[in-house]
Each structure stands twice: as structure tokens, then as C-alpha cells.
Amino acid sequence: MTWNATIVGTGLGVPSKVVTNKDFEKMVDTSDEWIRTRTGICERRFIDRDKGETLETIALQAGKKALENAKTKPEDIDLIIFATTSPDTFMPNMSCRMTASLGLVNAAAIDQNAACSGFVLGMHTADSFIRSGQYKNIMVIGGEALSSALDMKDRSTCVLFGDGAGAAIVQAVENADLSKDSVILGSKFYAKADVKESLSMAGGGTRTPYWHEDFAKVGPYIRMQGQDVFKEATRGMVRAAKEVMAQCEVMPSDIKWFVPHQANLRIIEMVGKMLEIPSEKTYINLDRWGNTSAATVITCLAEMEEKNMINKGDLVLMDVFGGGFSYGALLARW
Ligand SMILES: CC(C)(COP(=O)(O)OP(=O)(O)OC[C@H]1O[C@@H](n2cnc3c(N)ncnc32)[C@H](O)[C@@H]1OP(=O)(O)O)[C@@H](O)C(=O)NCCC(=O)NCCS
Structure with a gap:
């Protein structure tokens, strides 16, 4: 079984x-x-x-x-x-x-x-x-x-x-038939330590708790070196998506919907281009939601379902990158 x-x-x-x-x-x-x-x-x-x-x-x-x-x-x-x-x-x-x-x-x-x-x-x-x-x-x-x-x-x-x-x-x-049933076909995740802490929330953890004398210097806020993160995000998302498509023996042209992490439209466009997935197949809600971090891909999927945009049998490629750094992709047949 x-x-x-x-x-x-x-x-x-x-x-x-x-x-x-x-x-x-x-x-x-x-x-x-x-x-x-x-x-x-x-x-x-x-x-x-x-x-x-x-x-x-x-x-x-x-x-x-x-x-x-x-x-x-x-x-x-x-x-x-x-x-x-x-x-x-x-x-x-x-x-x-x-x-x-x-x-x-x-x-x-x-x-x-x-x-x-x-x-x-x-x-x-x-x-x-x-x-x-x-x-x-x-x-x-x-x-x-x-x-x-x-x-x-x-x-x-x-x-x-x-x-x-x-x-x-x-x-x-x-006992699903992977050639036609609606299942998650494959996924691939990696991490690459962000040793420079280019994307961090440094204060408030146990290294620098709220009562610590250094807390005022680091604060409870998100800090980011945007250009460093931009480069890593593009590299990571392309690698993960390519590997998942290869693992599942799927060509970019087979993908019906590309649902990437919504951090920056320029990252999304660059990754789409490198994967040879056209923008018409890419779902965007960044314009209305900004970067909702862990919620980006699922808010896209839920909106697409509300609008009946995804049909049974569609191949949906999710592709993400985040602080840590952590990145990966997942391919599902709807
Ligand atoms: C953050 C980001 C939008 C900045 O865009 P950028 O083109 O790299 O811009 P830069 O950081 O080079 O800044 C260019 C200038 O704009 C300024 N700037 C930054 N934010 C600004 C804002 N909100 N409004 C106006 N100017 C701004 C900068 O201070 C800088 O000014 P300077 O040239 O006088 O120093 C971009 O780097 C990005 O999206 N990075 C990835 C972010 C990401 O993916 N984060 C989450 C990952 S999970």
C-alpha cells in the first residue's frame, strides 16, 4: 500500500x-x-x-x-x-x-x-x-x-x-496513480546559512532578549540588505524549481500555474524568465498584499480557488525563498 x-x-x-x-x-x-x-x-x-x-x-x-x-x-x-x-x-x-x-x-x-x-x-x-x-x-x-x-x-x-x-x-x-491523480508529485528544500544576517529579526530572541543592554541597538525589527537577499532569492528559487521539475519529469511548458513567493515583482519576473515559464501562467497578489512572508503562496492559492482559476489536473508549481536562508519548491497536480 x-x-x-x-x-x-x-x-x-x-x-x-x-x-x-x-x-x-x-x-x-x-x-x-x-x-x-x-x-x-x-x-x-x-x-x-x-x-x-x-x-x-x-x-x-x-x-x-x-x-x-x-x-x-x-x-x-x-x-x-x-x-x-x-x-x-x-x-x-x-x-x-x-x-x-x-x-x-x-x-x-x-x-x-x-x-x-x-x-x-x-x-x-x-x-x-x-x-x-x-x-x-x-x-x-x-x-x-x-x-x-x-x-x-x-x-x-x-x-x-x-x-x-x-x-x-x-x-x-x-495507491494513487501518479500519472493522473490529484496529488503532490514532489518537493525539494534546501538551506544556506545567512551568516551575514542579511535578513534578520535580531532582537527579542534569547541572544538579545528585551531586557538586555544591547536590545536598544538591534531592536525588535526586521532588517534587510535588500540586494544581497535579492540575489540569493533568485538563485535559490531557480535551483529548487528546476530540480523539482526534473525529479517529477515535468517540462516548464507542462506547468499550468506558477505560484512563487511574493516578495518583489522583479524577482518573480527574473525567476519566471530563467525557468522559461511565461508571466500569463504566474499568479501575483503582491500588488494587493505586499510580502506576507509565510502566507504568500497560500493566500495566492486560496484566491485562485475562490476565483475558480485552478482546474482538476492542472500542474501547480510553488517556489519559495525566505530568511534563514531557506528555499524550496513543490509541484502538485490539482
Ligand atoms: C528592498 C528592494 C526593493 C530595494 O530595491 P533596490 O533596487 O535593491 O534598492 P536599493 O536597496 O539599491 O536602494 C536604492 C535607493 O533607494 C533608497 N530606498 C530604499 N527604500 C526606499 C523607499 N521605500 N523609498 C524610496 N527610496 C528608497 C535607498 O536608500 C537607496 O538610496 P541611495 O541610493 O541614496 O542609497 C530590493 O532589494 C528587494 O526587493 N530585495 C529583496 C527583498 C526580498 O525579497 N525580501 C524578502 C525575501 S523573503
Whole structure:
């Protein structure tokens, strides 16, 4: 008997506050034109604390919708994987929190921190667990409230990120025919240590806790050397996507939808060109969401499903890069 994983439902969690590039013009020395042309971002969403929104509330919205779309009962979920770099609290972690808010009474719970690669790495983990026969119904959530980690005086980072959440339900299929059934066909992940800490949230961990005298120097914020990250992201995403296509014996022309990490439109275009996947096959929501880190790919997939853009049998290639550095790709037949 063999087991494979299939994606049976997705859901979106949408923060209510919309922040436009024009809003940033009032906070830092920037312009709508600079942000659009250098990144492709027009607006992003932040959780609204005044309305009681947290990462958990938007993840709950995504998780409920995914269960509904997958026609799956909360008690049938046997594992939840929550990918995030911006948990409401480090302890209890997000996946344990969600077992209560979603009523996952029979689930084990894992948080995975792989920054922007988080959701797809979570799907890679879910696929491996299902192939091993260990779990049958897994919820994978990618969610971030990174607005809380933005230095609103640092124009080179604060305009880039947004909040958001999405969830997918992944189910076990017995003895699938890999040549035609709807399954995850393959995935490949790598890490390359970011020794220079070109992309980091240095303060608030145990190396420099909040009470430490050095905390004021590093702060609780995301810091980034954008050009270093740009080069590594392009290199990593191209490598991973090429290797997954080779592993699954799939040509770029076979791909129906390319769903890359949404950090910068120029990275997406460059990677697409190097992979020979045309822009018409590439899904973009960066313009409306900014970089939602672990949530980028799943918010794309959930939106595409809401718009009925993905048909049964379509080959969907997900391709990500994130802090750490961590990068990888996953190919699924819908
Ligand atoms: C961040 C990023 C958009 C910057 O674009 P860039 O073309 O590399 O721009 P640079 O960093 O070279 O900065 C060019 C100039 O714009 C300025 N600048 C930076 N942010 C700005 C902003 N929001 N508005 C206006 N000017 C800005 C810089 O200060 C610099 O000015 P200077 O030449 O006077 O020093 C780009 O490097 C990027 O997207 N990198 C990858 C980010 C990423 O993928 N992150 C997440 C990975 S998971």
C-alpha cells in the first residue's frame, strides 16, 4: 500500500486594515512611484488591533474556510502545521492555540519557522508525513502579523511587508496513480546559512532578549540588505524549481500555474524568465498584499480557488525563498 497527499481545500484570512503606498508617504521619505516600480506593491493589509485582530483571528478565518471547502470536520484533522515567524506568543505556540479555536481535538501540533518559505515547507512536511502513513488529514497554515515587527522609520523595509493568513487541508490518498491523480508529485528544500544576517529579526530572541543592554541597538525589527537577499532569492528559487521539475519529469511548458513567493515583482519576473515559464501562467497578489512572508503562496492559492482559476489536473508549481536562508519548491497536480 502506498500513500500520497492531495490538497482538498483552501481558505483565506484577511486582515481588515488596508495600508496604501500613499499612507507610507506620510510616514517615511518614499513615494508610491518608488514602491510600485521597485517592488510591484501598491497596498498591503495590516491586522487592526483596535478591532481585536491578531494572527490567531485571521488564521481562524482561514482555517474555518479551508475545513468548509474541504468538507472536513475539525475532529478529523490529525495534525496541524502552523508556519510563521510572527506568532502571537512563542508559548503557547500558534498550532497549539489553533487546536482550541478550531476545535481540533484529535490533532498533534507543530509550529514551523522558515520565514517566507514557511507555508510551502509546511506542505513538504505534510506530504512527507502522509507518504510515511503517519497522518491522514493535515491542516497547514501560513500566517503572519509582521506589521508588528516593522520599523516604521526604516523606509527600506517597512513598505515591503503585509499581514495575512491562509490554510490548506491535505489528505491521504491510497495507491494513487501518479500519472493522473490529484496529488503532490514532489518537493525539494534546501538551506544556506545567512551568516551575514542579511535578513534578520535580531532582537527579542534569547541572544538579545528585551531586557538586555544591547536590545536598544538591534531592536525588535526586521532588517534587510535588500540586494544581497535579492540575489540569493533568485538563485535559490531557480535551483529548487528546476530540480523539482526534473525529479517529477515535468517540462516548464507542462506547468499550468506558477505560484512563487511574493516578495518583489522583479524577482518573480527574473525567476519566471530563467525557468522559461511565461508571466500569463504566474499568479501575483503582491500588488494587493505586499510580502506576507509565510502566507504568500497560500493566500495566492486560496484566491485562485475562490476565483475558480485552478482546474482538476492542472500542474501547480510553488517556489519559495525566505530568511534563514531557506528555499524550496513543490509541484502538485490539482
Ligand atoms: C528592498 C528592494 C526593493 C530595494 O530595491 P533596490 O533596487 O535593491 O534598492 P536599493 O536597496 O539599491 O536602494 C536604492 C535607493 O533607494 C533608497 N530606498 C530604499 N527604500 C526606499 C523607499 N521605500 N523609498 C524610496 N527610496 C528608497 C535607498 O536608500 C537607496 O538610496 P541611495 O541610493 O541614496 O542609497 C530590493 O532589494 C528587494 O526587493 N530585495 C529583496 C527583498 C526580498 O525579497 N525580501 C524578502 C525575501 S523573503
